[in-house]
Amino acid sequence: MAQFNLNIASYAPRLAYLLRVALLPNTIVMFKNSQAFSSYSTNNVQQTKDFYQQTLGLEVEETEMGEHSFLTVKLATGGRVLIYPKPNHEPATFTVLNFPVDNVDTAVDELAKRGVCFLQYEGDIKTDEKGISRENGGPAIAWFEDPAGNILSVMQDK
Numbered sequence: 212m213a214q215f216n217l218n219i220a221s222y223a224p225r226l227a228y229l230l231r232v233a234l235l236p237n238t239i240v241m242f243k244n245s246q247a248f249s250s251y252s253t254n255n256v257q258q259t260k261d262f263y264q265q266t267l268g269l270e271v272e273e274t275e276m277g278e279h280s281f282l283t284v285k286l287a288t289g290g291r292v293l294i295y296p297k298p299n300h301e302p303a304t305f306t307v308l309n310f311p312v313d314n315v316d317t318a319v320d321e322l323a324k325r326g327v328c329f330l331q332y333e334g335d336i337k338t339d340e341k342g343i344s345r346e347n348g349g350p351a352i353a354w355f356e357d358p359a360g361n362i363l364s365v366m367q368d369k
Contacts, residue, residue, distance in 0.1 A: 248290060251307050252297035253359035256280045259294055262358050266325045267310075302360030311368035315343055315351045318365040322355065330354040330362070 253259040256273070263284050264271045270285040282294040292308060312318040319329060319341050329342025332354075338344045343353045352366040 248293055249307070250293035250295060251303055251361055252300045253282075253294050253357070253361070254297065254300035255358060256282060256294075256296050258358040263294075266322070266327060300359060302356070303362060306354060306362045306364050308361075308363045309352075310363065310365045312365050313368055315353060315365055315367040316341070319343060319353050322365070327355050330356070 256279075260271050260273060260282055263269045263282070272283045272285070274281045274283065279296050281296070284292040284294065286292065310318070323329070323341075330338070330353075331342055332338045332344065336344050336347055338353070341353065342355070343351055345351045350367040352364050354362055354364045356362055
């Protein structure tokens with residue numbers, strides 16, 4: 212008869228996890244009610260505040276913390292974005308904030324009138340002369356940068 216060397220201690224953490232999941236399926240919701248928010252940096256708080264308020268038309272609160280100012284951008288969803296100063300700021304190389312809109316062409320035209328320049332892409336994600344990517348396997352979308360170089364977008368909602 213074969214002998215098995217069963218080390219129960221090595222299975223204890225996994226067993227404890229499985230029991231928690233099986234016996235208490237609705238209690239492992241650590242962040243379910245958390246008021247989570249996104250954040251990213253800027254190299255110029257005042258320029259960023261002006262852009263989000265005046266160009267994008269968003270509500271922005273400025274809060275002083277010590278010798279620094281932080282911005283809270285309030286979104287229509289009830290969410291918020293914290294934008295903080297960072298002396299060695301490097302812009303995000305990905306989209307940090309998306310704005311779903313009823314008509315992406317209208318939104319691009321209106322933002323262009325306000326001085327926003329849309330990013331142009333070639334290759335896998337090709338944009339047209341207005342900066343709109345229309346045949347990317349998803350909704351029509353156009354990317355632009357805030358004054359700190361962080362990438363934002365407007366995208367067709369439906």
